[in-house]
Amino acid sequence: MQNTTRIIANPLAAGLAPGEATTDRIAWVKLSLVFLPLAAPISDAKVLTGRQKPLTEIAFLFAEIETEQGHSGIGYSYSKRAGGPGQFAHAKEIAGELIGEDPNDIARIWDKLVWAGASVGRSGLSTQAIAAFDIALWDLKAKRAKLPLAKLLGAHRDSVRCYNTSGGYLSMPIEEVKERVSMALEKGIGAIKLKVGQPDPMVDLARIEAVRKHIGDVPLAIDANQQWDRTTALRFGRIAEQFSLTWIEEPLDAYDYEGHAALAKELATPIATGEMLTSVDEHYELIRHNSVDFIQPDAPRVGGITPFLKILALADHKKLQLAPHYCMEIHLHLTAAYGREPWVEHFEWSEAMFNEKLHVVNGRMIVPNRPGLGFSLSDQARAWTRATHEAGKRP
Structure with missing residues (x-):
């Protein structure tokens, strides 16, 4: 008689199927790449050593999230001198992963997003893009509770x-x-x-x-x-x-x-x-x-x-x-x-x-x-x- 082993996938790997505790879902996400100009160029020691150029503007990545029940949140990430368009590009690639998710499952959503782009790393630019989503979800959660974060x-x-x-x-x-x-x-x-x-x-x-x-x-x-x-x-x-x-x-x-x-x-x-x-x-x-x-x-x-x-x-x-x-x-x-x-x-x-x-x-x-x-x-x-x-x- 041939022995066979049945391998059962761990359901936690991708998150449990939604149960009765799930009462709302993310319906819409908007990303904005915004450049804040500074009044005058500024320099720190990195400029004096020749490693960077004077800072003239700051790139912000904003994420706005709304749910089926009408709850909303806003978050941002940023970059100085370089990287802002890269953050926006990565966030754009993975934004669709949020649609249909329970906005309360913040930790699981963070894991889902980081693994969606894991081939470019789980730190640095990829997680800085995720930050805008994560911060928006915490903002949403506190607004829903009618409390300052x-x-x-x-x-x-x-x-x-x-x-x-x-x-x-x-x-x-x-x-x-x-x-x-x-x-x-x-x-x-x-x-x-x-x-x-x-x-x-x-x-x-x-x-x-x-x-x-x-x-x-x-x-x-x-x-x-x-x-x-x-x-x-x-x-x-x-x-x-x-x-x-x-x-x-x-x-x-x-x-x-x-x-x-x-x-x-x-x-x-x-x-x-x-x-x-x-x-x-x-x-x-x-x-x-x-x-x-x-x-x-x-x-x-x-x-x-x-x-x-x-x-x-x-x-x-x-x-x-x-x-x-x-x-x-x-x-x-x-x-x-x-x-x-x-x-x-x-x-x-x-x-x-x-x-x-x-x-x-x-x-x-x-x-x-x-x-x-x-x-x-x-x-x-x-x-x-x-x-x-x-x-x-x-x-």
């Missing part, structure tokens, strides 16, 4: 400490930096971040000293944008300890986990990095190597809110401080739900993109009392749109 996640606070970066670039002379710093503080912003990484480190030290004298005891951080080697970072960090910096950001290459760990061990000033990493696994390596005091994940870069929450769980377990990169409209809600007092980064660049404004009072950004993420696209953003794509049929 922070409250849906379980907020620890209704406001978050905020710092400003957009006035501290290397392309600005020190007098302009001080003027912009004063404007930020007058708006109620609670801290300042200054770009460093000049070819002559003494120029950086002079700029730090000038800003420190200008702002007094206001918290001050610096950001080298990955352009130092280990020796320069260690020497500079020791000299800079006199300025009582809140952190030194990206002193080394983003993937130099061991180098960052050595700096974190040697310097009194906390080390911050993580913004350029594009997956949970890469952030886990930072955490595992004890590379950071402040971890700086970027929700659109890591693939959305779903993977971002996994990073927060890992960071909280290691008792790390949190200061996400950019995207204040999204990160305000996520930092409000972190157990340890965090920071959120303030940029006024994107304010023209949205109808709603975020408010800062006494150094803290206020979580808005609006459902979901609490923003909608402005007419200006629509005018800056260069390409759109739709999947499904709007209900």
Whole structure:
């Protein structure tokens, strides 16, 4: 008698068939590629080392989702200098995968989308495209619950400490930096971040000293944008300890986990990095190597809110401080739900993109009392749109 083995496929591989708990389905998805122009080109250390050109515009990938029952959500990803059209192209390829899905199954949808394009990788540009969908689904979920996203996640606070970066670039002379710093503080912003990484480190030290004298005891951080080697970072960090910096950001290459760990061990000033990493696994390596005091994940870069929450769980377990990169409209809600007092980064660049404004009072950004993420696209953003794509049929 011949022995045969019957192989039964695991139904969880593609998600269980919808049951009675499924009460709504995604009907329509719209993608928009929007280019936000900056008022003037800006430069950080990557420009001074010749690795990048000055930044003149930012590409945004917006995803708008609507369901059969009329619920809606909006999310975005972004790219600087290059990659925006690539994100749009990948999102366009996989947008149809959302049609007919239960919008509540956010984690399963994320897995479905990442495997739909797995041949180009499960991090980087592919997951940055997925981020726009994922963030839109979380926005939809919170709107359906009639709660700000922070409250849906379980907020620890209704406001978050905020710092400003957009006035501290290397392309600005020190007098302009001080003027912009004063404007930020007058708006109620609670801290300042200054770009460093000049070819002559003494120029950086002079700029730090000038800003420190200008702002007094206001918290001050610096950001080298990955352009130092280990020796320069260690020497500079020791000299800079006199300025009582809140952190030194990206002193080394983003993937130099061991180098960052050595700096974190040697310097009194906390080390911050993580913004350029594009997956949970890469952030886990930072955490595992004890590379950071402040971890700086970027929700659109890591693939959305779903993977971002996994990073927060890992960071909280290691008792790390949190200061996400950019995207204040999204990160305000996520930092409000972190157990340890965090920071959120303030940029006024994107304010023209949205109808709603975020408010800062006494150094803290206020979580808005609006459902979901609490923003909608402005007419200006629509005018800056260069390409759109739709999947499904709007209900």
